[in-house]
Amino acid sequence: MKMLQKMFRKKQIGHHYESNLHRTLSAFDLTLMGIGAIIGAGVFVLTGVAAATKAGPAVILSFSIAGLAAMFAALAYAELASSVGGSGSAYSYSYAGFGEFIGWLVGWNLILEYAMSVSTVAIGWSGYVTNLFEAVNIHLPQALTRGPFDGGMVNLLAIVVILSLSGLLCLGVRQSAKFNAVVVYIKLITIAAFILVASANVNPQNWTPFLPFGWSGVMEGAALVFFAYIGFDALSTAVEETVNPQRDVPIAIIGSLIGCTAIYIIVAALLTGIVSYTTLDVGSPVAEALLNIGHRMMAGVVAAGAIAGLTTVMLVMSYGLTRICLVIARDGLIPQSFAKINPRTHTPIRAIMISGVIMALVSGFAPIGRAAELVNIGTLTAFAFVCVGVIALRITHPEMPRPFKLPFNPIIPLLGVGFCVYLMTQLSDVTWWRFFIWTILGIGIYFAYSHKNSLLNKPGAMGKLNTIPQEQE
Numbered sequence: 344m345k346m347l348q349k350m351f352r353k354k355q356i357g358h359h360y361e362s363n364l365h366r367t368l369s370a371f372d373l374t375l376m377g378i379g380a381i382i383g384a385g386v387f388v389l390t391g392v393a394a395a396t397k398a399g400p401a402v403i404l405s406f407s408i409a410g411l412a413a414m415f416a417a418l419a420y421a422e423l424a425s426s427v428g429g430s431g432s433a434y435s436y437s438y439a440g441f442g443e444f445i446g447w448l449v450g451w452n453l454i455l456e457y458a459m460s461v462s463t464v465a466i467g468w469s470g471y472v473t474n475l476f477e478a479v480n481i482h483l484p485q486a487l488t489r490g491p492f493d494g495g496m497v498n499l500l501a502i503v504v505i506l507s508l509s510g511l512l513c514l515g516v517r518q519s520a521k522f523n524a525v526v527v528y529i530k531l532i533t534i535a536a537f538i539l540v541a542s543a544n545v546n547p548q549n550w551t552p553f554l555p556f557g558w559s560g561v562m563e564g565a566a567l568v569f570f571a572y573i574g575f576d577a578l579s580t581a582v583e584e585t586v587n588p589q590r591d592v593p594i595a596i597i598g599s600l601i602g603c604t605a606i607y608i609i610v611a612a613l614l615t616g617i618v619s620y621t622t623l624d625v626g627s628p629v630a631e632a633l634l635n636i637g638h639r640m641m642a643g644v645v646a647a648g649a650i651a652g653l654t655t656v657m658l659v660m661s662y663g664l665t666r667i668c669l670v671i672a673r674d675g676l677i678p679q680s681f682a683k684i685n686p687r688t689h690t691p692i693r694a695i696m697i698s699g700v701i702m703a704l705v706s707g708f709a710p711i712g713r714a715a716e717l718v719n720i721g722t723l724t725a726f727a728f729v730c731v732g733v734i735a736l737r738i739t740h741p742e743m744p745r746p747f748k749l750p751f752n753p754i755i756p757l758l759g760v761g762f763c764v765y766l767m768t769q770l771s772d773v774t775w776w777r778f779f780i781w782t783i784l785g786i787g788i789y790f791a792y793s794h795k796n797s798l799l800n801k802p803g804a805m806g807k808l809n810t811i812p813q814e815q816e
Contacts, residue, residue: 364430364583365516365689370591372520377578377599379523379655380663382530382606384464385571387471387649390611391628398564399555400615403608405564410604412565412766413572415759416726417600418749419733421593424579425747427736428588431670432579432663433725438674440732440739447793449728450671451785452721452778456573457664458698459718461505461657462706466490468653469500469706471627475646492710501706508658509699512665515688516584523658526651533648534606536641537629541613544636549616566719566769571607573722574656575600577663589746661702665694675801676793720770720778723763730759 368376394402420433429435434453438446473488489495512519554561578596582588614623618632625631627649633642669691672681681694734753736743749755794800 366586367517368585370594373595374599375524375527376659377575377595379527380574380577380659381603383652383656386610389568391623393564393568394615394620395624398560399620400550401554401561403611404561405568406607408565409569412762417596419730420579421596421747422749424592425589426745428582430580430583430666433729436732437728440735447789449725453667456718456721457660458702460660461702464653464656465501465505465706469498471650490708498707502703505703509695512695513692523655526655530652540641541617545616563769566766570719577659580663580666593747664698668694675796675798723767727760727763730756
């Protein structure tokens with residue numbers, strides 16, 4: 344009984360915990376980080392795949408439904424980021440609302456979500472770079488551009504880009520944010536150029552039939568493209584490095600999600616309007632579509648923009664992973680060496696490099712062909728817990744200051760839970776089995792290591808186990 348009480352013991356809310364991270368990010372920085380994380384594989388890869396295999400031209404409805412589900416979750420994130428705080432994202436919110444055990448399970452799935460996202464995107468990035476080299480008659484050896492399960496020896500490009508971005512993160516969050524901003528501008532310019540060219544080449548007949556796979560295909564497409572929206576979660580890991588997190592984090596989460604959803608819908612409509620949806624099941628559908636209508640130069644520009652877009656996704660998701668690991672380590676659930684902050688750069692260098700090496704090895708050697716669906720199910724689970732957490736904390740801590748309060752509580756959180764659960768049911772049985780195995784592994788680690796080393800089991804440690812204050816000291 345005592346062990347169960349400790350497992351579900353919650354963090355105290357609103358107490359002080361000294362943070363060595365450096366507050367330098369503004370709302371504008373965070374919004375660009377959100378765009379950097381959200382606009383990437385969704386535009387340049389998943390749009391075509393979902394249209395060709397799931398929804399047809401109705402992929403615009405898939406993006407709308409997935410975006411609406413993400414918005415319900417984003418409103419919940421915005422409230423908890425402004426009130427509970429801390430850089431642990433859904434881990435911290437679940438810990439505060441439901442106790443250590445549930446918090447650990449959510450955090451464990453967040454680790455999978457972020458790590459697999461970066462590794463998967465790195466493989467896509469490698470493919471785009473290889474194609475760009477081939478366009479200028481530079482042929483890289485297949486043995487060094489594909490993993491052993493894809494006909495090569497090692498995906499060296501994927502390894503190099505992950506380690507390079509990890510090195511950038513070690514330098515400091517300010518430097519990383521500046522790099523992200525520059526690359527995001529390049530990405531947005533590329534998308535604007537595509538919109539201008541595609542708008543002049545739309546053939547309305549390509550939108551017929553609009554629902555070739557029926558409504559079930561639209562919903563399956565929504566479950567697939569939801570992968571495109573998970574990046575806003577990373578913004579909630581930047582609370583401790585934001586100048587005014589109570590105001591700036593909600594603004595960035597909601598603003599970046601609304602803007603990116605509009606971009607996704609516009610690009611999806613134009614992409615399925617310039618070519619038949621049946622031709623889009625390729626690795627680089629946007630560039631391929633432009634080639635099919637005779638715009639070779641613009642196809643090259645889009646390929647370069649895709650490389651930029653995927654780079655910022657990896658950067659922001661890597662950033663989020665290291666901050667989640669840092670917070671989990673503070674609570675003793677993973678080795679506390681992950682929580683050490685370098686006094687010069689104000690970054691968790693050890694967490695950055697260890698996670699970077701692991702993700703690089705996975706992207707270079709492991710078979711992760713269905714990783715997008717595995718990431719989706721972990722993300723949807725975390726989102727559902729965040730939505731329920733808003734309701735729970737409104738009941739258990741009604742007095743807690745809430746600088747941002749989502750409207751129509753509990754309707755919006757319940758809608759968020761409903762959408763997330765429904766989209767989870769649209770994922771394959773194989774994905775569910777892999778998710779189950781990962782969760783069982785997490786439970787085993789919790790009882791073998793985390794519960795024994797938790798700060799909850801150390802006398803006088805509760806003062807350290809509290810949430811980061813929102814005010815700048």
